[in-house]
Amino acid sequence: MNEPARAKAAKPLPKPAPESVPYWEAAKQHRLELPKCNACGKFWFPPSQSCPHCLAADFAFTPVSGRGKVFSFVTFHRVYHPAFAGxxxxxxxxxELDEGPRLLSNVVGVTPDKVTCEMPVQVVFDDVAADVAVPKFKPV
Amino acid sequence: MIDPSRDLRDACAIVGAGHSRLGRVPSVSSLDLLVEAMRNAITDSGMSVQDIDGIVCRGPDDIYSHHQQIGARLGINVKFSTSLDNGGASQILAVAIAAMAIKAGMATTVICGYGRDSWSRTHSSEEARVKNQTTPDDQLPKEFAPEYGYFGAVAAHAFGATRHMHLYGTTREQFGAIAVACREHALRNPDAQMKKPLNMAQYHEAPQIVAPFGLYDCSLRSDGAGAVIVTSRERARDLKQPPVLIKGFGSYNNLRGWFADDNMVTTAAKKSGEIAYGMAGLGPDDVDCAQIYDCFTYMVLTQLEDYGFCKKGEGGDFVASGALRMGGRLPTNTSGGQLSEAHVEGMLQVVEGARQMRHTYPAERQVKDAEIALVSGHGGNQVCHSTLILGRA
Structure with missing residues (x-):
């Protein structure tokens, strides 16, 4: 493999939008924090500057339990990006987190055939680069 | 105030329909494919291009000011012209907007269409083949997706299939019945991209792509285009083709997202269909054939439920009963659909719905005595939906 191809085969890192920078900063510290509305008390995801439940703009990134259950899932067999060939x-x-919001992620620590809808899961953090950690989930 | 059932039902008609070469059409741009389909639609209608005074289309994602470029290639100035941004729901929305513009006096005769070069685009290089991506890179998600290896429309729709299987016990065998029915129809369509038979054993043996979807759950990568011409019912009476009445249309958009609420199992087709049925004064029992947006097998199954052809959760039994085949309760995607004819984001479904209402097909392709056709469009990020109900004049 030549050098440009090798470089291309690195897994993509998240490129945070301005509103999701605090989410990724917390993840780097292995904390799962989501925006929580100070007006209606609800969490939401993905991050944005106003609450999609009540449109208030008063919120704070707040830790969540990291517990939830699988709402639905898919299993990739086809390789769409060379970095995932292995x-x-x-x-x-x-x-679906206990606090309500739904996050897209990987279920790890279990073979795909054991994953089911409604399976309880818990967040774990994958340090994918020196300054980037990605929240993933493992069965409880 | 407009009353849709009084003022829009049967107010307009489709008077021309056309498609371009389909499948693998190298060295032709999406713009020229669409112009090819539009020329065929104009010829079919017996009109001149100078009779067209409106254009509504949806460009491929990488083409800005699409309708302007189409007008330039057709060589016309028009009263009403715009491009849409609702993904696969755009094509029916274009017909709906055409009807509304004609009713409002903004135009008299509007051409609608869509063309794409998805086969060429995904086969231009090895990298393009691996990515299998028609969306420009700068429009792809940059976080909360690629870092997890989450790419493409197959996976997005497969989430709904998994959830439906979990809730209702739906099986892959039932998805397979949809793929097999579409292929049967394509084999009677000489222009269809797929030429070989497909049976259930082949469906099961095909490679998995993003489970629960295998190869034959997925629609095609196609070059191709379709177009229709809409005018008032009055003008339609004097034209060459038997007019196809626009009896009703609707749209609904679950903008909270495919992953929100129960949207991946009860889609926007439900409310879009209620609006269209309301305008047409019809219900599912009145529909003789359906052209359902089949980007993936599961999407046909869940839309059939949402449109009321069976109850939610019973779509698997409905499709496995043979209902979708010619002679079945609801012959569906009778030209082969996006699974086997060509994937032109729902535009060929509009064309086929109109043709079924003309009764000019040979017997093997004609849904016998069909008086009402329902056409669906689905797209964007899986959340936009549109419905068109057509009828014989």
Whole structure:
């Protein structure tokens, strides 16, 4: 493999939008923090500058339990990006947190055939680069 | 105030329909494919291009001011012209906007269409083939997706399939019945991209792509285009083709997201369909054939439920009963659909719905005695939906 191809084969890192920088800063410290509305008390995701439940703009990034359950999931067999060639089959899941919001993530620490809807899961952090940690989930 | 059932039902008609070469059409741009389909639609209508005074289309994502470029290639100035941004729901929305513009006196004869070069685009290089991506890179998600290896429309729709299987016990065998029915129809369509038969054993043996979807759950990568011409019912009477009445249309957009609420199982088709049925004064029992947006097998199954052809959760049994085949309860995607004819983001479904209402097909392709056709469009980020109900004049 030549050098440009090798460089291309690195897994993509998240490129945070301005509103999600605090989310990724907390993740780097292995904390899962989501925007929580100071007006209606609800969490939301993905981050934005106003609450989609009540449109208030008064909020704070607040830790969540990191517990939830698999709402639905898929298993990638096809390789869409060369960096994932060694990973297939892998699971991408929509995890519904106990606090309500749903996050897209990977379910790790279990073979794909054991993953089910409603399976309870807990967040773990994958240090994918020196200054980037990605929240993933493992079965409880 | 407009009353849709009084003022828009049967107010306009489709008087021309056309498609371009379909499948693998190298060295032709999406713009020229669409112009090819539009020329065919104009010829079909017996009108001149100078009779067109409106254009509504949806450009491929990488083309800005799409309708302007189409007008330039057609060589016309028009009263009403715009491009849409609702993904696969755009094509029916274009017909709806055409009807509304004609009713409002903004135009008299509007051409609608869509063309794309998805096969060429995903086969231009090895990298393009691996990515299998038609969306420009700068429009792709930059966080909360690629870092997890989450790419593409197959996976997005597969989430809904998994959830439906969990809730209702739906099976891959049932998804397979949709793929097999579409292929049967395509084999009767000489212009269809897929030429070989497909049986259930082949469906099951095909490679998995993003489970629960295998290869034959996925629609095609196609070059191709379709177009229709809309005018008032009065003008339609004097034209060459038997007019196809626009009896009703609707749209609904679950903008809270595909991953929000229960949207991946009960889609925006439900409310879009209620609006269209209301305008047409019809219900699911009145529909003789359906052209359902089949980007993936599961999407046909769940939309059939949402449109009321069976109850939510019973779509698997409905499709496995043979209902979608010619002679079945609801012949569906009778030209082969996006699974087997060509994937032109729902535009060919509009064309096929109109053609079924003309009764000019040979017997093997004609849904016998069909009086009402329902056409669906679905897209954007899986949340936009549109519905068109057509009828014989």
């Amino acid at each position: 990973e297939v089959p892998y699971v991408v899941a929509l995890v």
